[in-house]
Amino acid sequence: MRADGIWRYATLLPAILFFALLTFLPLANLVALSFHDVEWNDATAVWKWVGVENFLALPADNLLRAGILNTVIFAVVAVALQMIIGFFLALWTTQVIRGRLFYRTIFILPILVPGIIIGAIWKLMYSYDFGVINSALGVFGIGPVDWLGNPNLALLSVIIVDVWHWTPFCFLLLLAGLESLPKDVFEAARVDGASDRQMLRYITLPLMLPTLIVTFVFRMILAFKVFDEIYLLTGGGPGTATEVISYTIYRRFFTEDQVGYGAAMSIAVIALIAVMILTATRATTRKADQS
Template sequence: MKDNQQLWRWTSLAPLLLFFGALALLPVANILYMSFHTVQWAEGVSTWTPVGLENYERLPKDAFFSIGVWNTIVFSVTSVAIQMVLGFLLALAVVRIKWGSTFYKTIFILPILIPGIVIGAIWKLMLDFDFGVLNQINIWLGLQPLDWTGSVKLAMPAIIIVDVWHWTPFVFLLMLAGLQGLPEDVFEAAKVDGTGPFRELFKITLPLMLPTILVTLMFRIILAFKVFDEIFLLTGGGPGTATEVIAFSIFRTFFFENRVGLGSAMSFAVIFAVALLVVISLAAQRYAQSKG
């Protein structure tokens, strides 16, 4: 009977799984196939020329791709590290508040509810050199106004600030859910033993939260690795290549330079890197759960 129920579940779910599997795998297969060709259009007709591994061999030599990879790593590591710390601290503060926690939750999650195009417009105005609110504050404090999105030194930090403001609520929600799911008896026993707040945090809370932290970190690294909208709306990859991330490099190669084969090779390299990150994260999560 149990085997029949299991068979029925798999049989009933199979069409849906095949459909979503096709939606996910067919575009990837098409990109992979395209990456071994050069594609040219003439009079509405595309001509595909096989080039083997030539597009992949050109990746390390492509200036925009190399810069995009490096900027993406810098952006992802810095932004996600700040978000993880802030999100965890905010969740830790809210979970210990007895009154008004709903109000704080609502305030903290507001940025993640705003559409990306609106976020870009808001921050573009806030970072404007002439009338942006940040420079108005600088002038009020007696400081010089800063060219936040037009300076090579400040453009990437400005993008990181926007991303931290936008995505810290996501980390906050996952951390809050993890903290609320921790067993209370462990903390009650720690209080009976006279455990201090810092020892409780590092010896009890953080070890118990490790699986949640790893899952949150995996999601945020993947999403940060794919960042595009904030770059496109605020700096367009500039000034120069200061904010040229890998997603913008792919966009440029596909739609501005019309090198579809090379852009496909870039895309598949990113897909492979993200898949590798997922595998490593899942392995780390299993290891953490086994130790827990």
């Protein structure tokens, strides 16, 4: 190895070690914590070894099962809508000539708003008594709807908020992908008489598959970690209608003070999400290779 190569790795080593410590030390502590039951004695944490008892208790946890089911539904529906809306917004924006910068600015505004403000805004909009959504429905003679208090509508209401908030993320990534596509391919297809639908199906989508996969994986990871919208809008209710994994772990750790059990739940959820994301990525990549 040449001297400049050694110097390059030597200068990167401190940063790599620093970020490795930030990643693996908390994870190692979480793993160790999952095999213990923690009690507080005179403001001191007392660790009691319980082995795998915390992990064995997970399958019987009804709240965890509800959280996993709701999280999967939330992630699949929300990310699918965000990908579809974001893609067609990006596709439309690339075809706009006048006002392109204005439209891009408008589309990315929701992602710039802090989560606490989004929760406050949408909670007011969803209000049963004076929310703007129910007021608009009243104009058409439709009675007020309990968007956040109805178990059949609460999760859908949160999904709508997430779609509004995170579609700009998909829009930005997909717009960058679309603008990086080779123009000569489309010009040749247009000369050969290909229609817009044919170019979308046979040229744009195949070329965009790598960007679509990356965007999908990023959003799925973030969707599985959803917390702030649930915390601000519904608190997991009504009942367990909007209970998600992150909020369940929050309950165990901070509300019920089951630190060891919460750590075991965290480890299990990390493993579950990793397997699901890996499976989805491999399936999508395999389909891309076949096409």
